[in-house]
Amino acid sequence: MGMPHAPGPGEPGDLLETEWEAHRPAVFGAAYRLLGSVADAEDVTQDVWLRAAGADLRGVSDFRAWLVTVAARRSYDILKSARMRRETYVGPWLPEPLLTGPDASEAVLVDESVGTAMLLIMEELSPPERVAFVLHDVFGLDFGRIADVLGASVPAARQYASRARRRVAKARQAAPRAPRAERERVLAVFRAAYEAGDLAGLVRLLHPDAVYVTDGGGKIAAARKLIHGGLRVAEVMVRGGRQWRPDRIDVVEVGGELALLFRREGRVYSVDTLQITDGVITEYRRVINPEKLSHL
The missing domain is CATH 3.10.450.50 (Nuclear Transport Factor 2; Chain: A,)
Incomplete structure (x- = not known):
């Protein structure tokens, strides 16, 4: 994916691009886990880059967390509308396959949470539960950030993550991953x-x-x-x-x-x-x- 060369105020362009390349897999990975679509995740990733390129990042102490939060906020908006699109989808819906081997076109943080089985489990979660689970349990973001993405209180964000974690654990137990x-x-x-x-x-x-x-x-x-x-x-x-x-x-x-x-x-x-x-x-x-x- 090509990137515009537009650094944010006070942020040198080469440093911004170096930081972006280091964290881009996390941005794409968060969006893909939330949406189950390579195309949508790529769109979100491009949106996040444009946002970063035009932002004043001097006060940002954790660039990775900032990027993933921006990706989650955009993905959350898409996810809520996607629920309605799923209802009119013809036939069964499966996640868009993401190649993750050595010849993969997209680098991504590979773990069980990008597998088809896990994405199907997360499809059963509500959008807030899915966001809270991915951001906290996969990416380790604090509940203050998650609450901000969801427009909810911190206790509510914790509850969303807790409910999601229980449902995911139950589904994993019913269908364990084969060696x-x-x-x-x-x-x-x-x-x-x-x-x-x-x-x-x-x-x-x-x-x-x-x-x-x-x-x-x-x-x-x-x-x-x-x-x-x-x-x-x-x-x-x-x-x-x-x-x-x-x-x-x-x-x-x-x-x-x-x-x-x-x-x-x-x-x-x-x-x-x-x-x-x-x-x-x-x-x-x-x-x-x-x-x-x-x-x-």
């Missing part, structure tokens, strides 16, 4: 079975109550309801694999977790993330909405 080695094994076996059209092999990898979630956003043919049951999911996958045979399937890192990226005719067709528990797939999530894949 990397286990994900590598399951993804390798799944890819081989998928490419071979091996129905029995896929059934063995899927939990009997597995759920298949497809996000097409009304932009491309996709199931508009969840598909339940390991056998049913496997049948849909085999049929889809024959109809839309990929040129290539790569194991990539999305939100800090291993995932699958499908290419057809030289373009990214889907990005798939999996919930794996005890060596089997309990939830398979596929993003095929082209608007959510264009940045890849």
